[in-house]
Amino acid sequence: MRNLFLFLGIFAQIGILTDRTFGGGETSSAGGVPTFTLDQAILTALQRNPDVLRAEQEIKRTKGVIIQIRAQALPHITPSGTFEWTDPNLIGARILGGTGTTTTGPTTTGATITGATATSATTTSATTTSATTTSATTTGTTLSSSLIDSPPSQVSNVQSPADPSPTPTIKSTELSDISYNISVLGTQLVFNGTTWPSIRGTFFQRDSAYFAFRNTLDQVIATVKTQFYQIVVNKALIGVQEQSVNLLESQLKDQQNRFEAGTVPRFNVLQAEVALYNQIPQLITARNNYRISKLVLAKTLGLDFNPRRGDNPPLEVVGEMPYIPRNIALVDAIELGKQRRPFLKQARANVLNQVEQVHAAWGQYLPTINTTGGGEWVSSPTNSSWHDISKGWIAEVTGSMPIWDSGAIYGQVKQQRALLSEAKISYDDDVRQVELEVQQAYSNLQQDRELIQSQEKNVEQADEALRLAKARLDAGAGTQLDVLNAQVQLLTAQSTRLQALFGYNSALAEFDRVTGAQSTYTESFANLTPRATRTKTYYTGSDVDATGKPKSELSR
Template sequence: MRKYLCILGTTGGVLALVVGAAAGTNESASATKTRTKSSSETASRRFTLDRAILTALQQNPDILRAKQEIERTKGVIIEIRAQALPHITPSGSFQWIDPNLRGGSSLATGGGGFTFPGESDVSYAIRVTGTQLIFNGTTYPAIRGTFFQRDSAYFAFRNTLDQVIATVKTQFYQVVVNKALIGVQEEQVQLLRSQLQDQQNRFEAGTVPRFNVLQAEVALYNQIPQLITARNNFRIAQLTLAKTLGLFFDPLRGENPPLEVVGEMPYNPRNINLADAIEFGKQRRPFLKQARANVLNQIEQVHVALGGFLPTISTTGGGEWVSSSLNSSWHDISKGWIAQVTGSWPIWDSGEVYGRVKEQRALLSETKITYDDDVRQVELEVQQAYSNLQQNRELIQSQEKNVEQALEAVRLAKARLDAGAGTQLDVLNAQVQLATAESTRLQALFGYNSSLAEFDRVTGTESTYTESFSGLAPHATRSKIYETGSGVDATGKHREKSSK
């Protein structure tokens, strides 16, 4: 009996070890799977600048709306063009009347009150007609106008594309600079804490008064709110960038950031000739090409209004099959062809067409004025971006030297304090000046990169990303009618040089 109990105990122990090992393996596999999933989600939220831009090009709502606007204008082209193409319309009717009602039904007798003997109770008719516009003065200019509307929608899409790219760059660099500013504030808080600890040690040793400790505590607690503000600015910048990229809120992440930015704040000075930049902006800016398309469309709208003075001629043709009044047999039907030509000419309309022409010509003048103003707007934006680049470049150059001097000032202030020749206030002031210099330098770097992104937008130089949408570009948008340099006017004609 004791032998059997030993065997059972040994077997139970082995089974327990096997079950425990299996459970441990499952838990380890589950933990590994969880870590893998977590690392995968973290990797999916990591964005370099290029990945952030490509994500925005695919998901940003402004870009998606602009693409749908192009599709809408394509639908308008099909709709207006259909007015000049044949329309084929089949129609038919079927009627049955109870024989008990014949002779008393006005529907059966046509209102006469009697019927002919042997008349059929069933009647039907089938007609197929086609209509074709031969001539009018409005449809064909309207069709040409729809193509310019499509081109305008495409250039509006390109303009939105450039704006989104510049916005993503600016917001990306805002996240980077806010993260760096947190580091500056954390470093300052750490320095002030070490300064407070040093003063407390000196006070306990009896070498400094209590006032030095209080002064160090005040400086530390004045610096902590700036660190809190920097962290909040960093979170807000991340949320703003996530919205621009079209990322939805994930409840599983809780208070964790929606994304992680991978990159640094670059400084790549660029030599720019202002006159060449302005001319380059005029030639490539989609904003101006959109205004040109609006002018050309409005010219066609004037032609549409003038077409109201011309006649309209259309033709109709087809066939008709009508049942016999005596029986409903298909072999006894009456059939034949129909042909008709109609025309109309508004000889007198009390000034309706003239008023419409006057209205469209005024709108044409407005679009030309708008185009000229848009040219000046491009010139202004290029000059503003150029001036901002100069300002931030000068700030960077000045602050690089200033940071070095502030670091040296902090070192000397601490050395003087340790030697008994300086005061704690000198150290605190030097640390404040260092934090200010580092923050100013980071802001200048951010300002330069954001100004550079704006400069690329206003000069239309984001060809690397816009070429990925080349399939959306209508062929006409590459023609010479959309040359918008300094030598052409609102309609694309060369300007005449005025002699002084």
């Protein structure tokens, strides 16, 4: 993340601080509480806030999706192999080429036959005398043709009968108890209609994650500013309440002295006591709000609880709530918000991704062609030696194309088209949401500006009214009730002015967020910003539609 923040223009002057201070300044010796300025708090949040870290991991996840889908169009090489061993007791020696064989147990023996002219033949099964496989031996009796007296031949030159042919020798072959097969095959997609649209869609998913990251940055910066100013205003409100309590305590002491002197009735003392005790709970509430606001900011900054600090605050802040009037044109602000908001650019990426999903659904109608090639090595059935293997090459081309699927593909196309329409509707609604947020922030700025201007002199006047009420009471021309009322009016004026300052600064932070001006982006973050985000693909002005195409004059 630190490499990323080097490219954020608004923090160019802020160095990367150590993990010990979490971007804070000097720590107090008691409890080791870190102290933050506004810029240091923002930088720490961008380094440690869980929303920012999750958004960064989402970008990495989408990059993994790109790699996964892109791999479908790249070659795949897969080696595979099998190795098998069989107990010799389960393997019989098989005689290759025998005309008639009988297998008894684990061995096979053959029979011998006298010849083709034999009138009869008797085959006697061989008997195996051991479990070990040996060469087959014929133990049966070799028969010859029976000599039968026949009538004298009527043909002269009768030749003597031919000698019987020799008995063929049949040898058994021992099978190997080990067999193995090794193959290395490569597959390559040649053509289909779904992979390339899916790949393009993953790039838009990555862009969507990137713009979501930028939107999260803007949101975190605005939140840190608001919470920082909340601590400042709560601290100031404590001062106002303490001032009021101190004034009421002095008023009570004065009335007690007057009562003891007999110049005022006891009713004045009781009235002063009631006013004081009614003010003390407000001071207690202000202090609690101050503590809670520190805890909330610490959580946003990603600071863990340190047991060694006990009940001490997790951090301290150094800063004020400035009032810097800003002249803003509402129409220009709305157009600026449309052009710069990452929120809208993320919606544009979602629309473009859904367009590719429609293309991928249509692509299922196209044929799919794959090729496979490689080599295979197969062991000999009679010898397990590596030098006695059979090997060769394999090549295959396969193709398929849907002819009739009963509307399955059409159903998917219909679904994706509906999702595309939903994405476009969401984009148009997001445009209106940006317009609403800009107008709300503009209205809040206007309200708080008017409140500040109305309270600038009111505090001075309320302070002067309190001084005069006390002077009148001291001179005997006024009443204690006048002093208490003046004190309440001063407290109200001071609190209203502080709340107006807080509202103006928080509204200004929100206005910068909704107009996309919360941070200055250069669109060139190292190893993070997709190249497509620098093009007009993600121009989201008022003159283009959800897909980035120019609008007609009637639709503007």
